[in-house]
Amino acid sequence: MSDVALRLAVPSDVPTLERWDRAEHVIAVSGDDEPWDWPREIDVPWQEVWIGEVDDRPIGVVVVLDAAGEPTNYWGDASGPVSPGTCAIDIWIGEPEAVGRGYGTAMMKHAIDRAFDAHGAHTILIDPLVTNTRAIDFYRSLGFTDVGPRRFGQDDCLVLQLRSPHQGETHRLTPIPGEAKRIPRNPGETH
Numbered sequence: 001m002s003d004v005a006l007r008l009a010v011p012s013d014v015p016t017l018e019r020w021d022r023a024e025h026v027i028a029v030s031g032d033d034e035p036w037d038w039p040r041e042i043d044v045p046w047q048e049v050w051i052g053e054v055d056d057r058p059i060g061v062v063v064v065l066d067a068a069g070e071p072t073n074y075w076g077d078a079s080g081p082v083s084p085g086t087c088a089i090d091i092w093i094g095e096p097e098a099v100g101r102g103y104g105t106a107m108m109k110h111a112i113d114r115a116f117d118a119h120g121a122h123t124i125l126i127d128p129l130v131t132n133t134r135a136i137d138f139y140r141s142l143g144f145t146d147v148g149p150r151r152f153g154q155d156d157c158l159v160l161q162l163r164s165p166h167q168g169e170t171h172r173l174t175p176i177p178g179e180a181k182r183i184p185r186n187p188g189e190t191h
């Protein structure tokens, strides 16, 4: 198996990201969320969009975002946002022939390292549809544990979490000098 290399998404990736959104195996597990507005998604300061490449060909995407800082309060509830230091991850392998070859595992490990090591998060959250048992198995195999069912809009999801191995350290979702892209808190930003 070739290795998967990770790089940040750039505007020329937008057509590929939009094509993956329309892929049958992605639609089957996507729920009723609004479609991703990729030109904007790759540009907001509170998330990183990483493209996985195998032999210089994009095969999938993993998104690491500041769940407490993103402006729609998706992860929060009526009582407010989730606690600062909480990240969320979204992932899909867009090219169907690249599914089930270990690339998703490598991409998730990269995203987990970004959340805990680069951004000092204490917790990572994910929200597969309850029907997406394959993804749920995948997340559990990476150490995620069940938080419980939750309805997001029309979607019945299972929330899972992974706690940082650096528990007790002060978290910092703040700019890291010299980084090309980061996830600072920016509560004033609108979507």
Ligand SMILES: CC(C)(COP(=O)(O)OP(=O)(O)OC[C@H]1O[C@@H](n2cnc3c(N)ncnc32)[C@H](O)[C@@H]1OP(=O)(O)O)[C@@H](O)C(=O)NCCC(=O)NCCS
Pocket (backbone or CB within 6 Å): 025, 026, 029, 091, 092, 093, 094, 098, 099, 100, 101, 102, 103, 104, 105, 106, 127, 128, 129, 132, 134, 135, 137, 138, 141
């Ligand atoms: C979920 C997804 C990201 C996993 O990435 P992947 O590259 O296919 O997964 P990997 O090859 O790294 O497999 C890792 C683990 O996933 C699970 N898995 C992989 N293929 C599986 C299959 N056919 N059936 C059940 N579980 C499977 C297993 O736990 C596997 O561990 P193993 O290697 O010990 O068997 C990918 O399959 C995908 O993008 N699926 C469609 C979109 C999606 O569901 N995204 C998640 C939305 S929440």
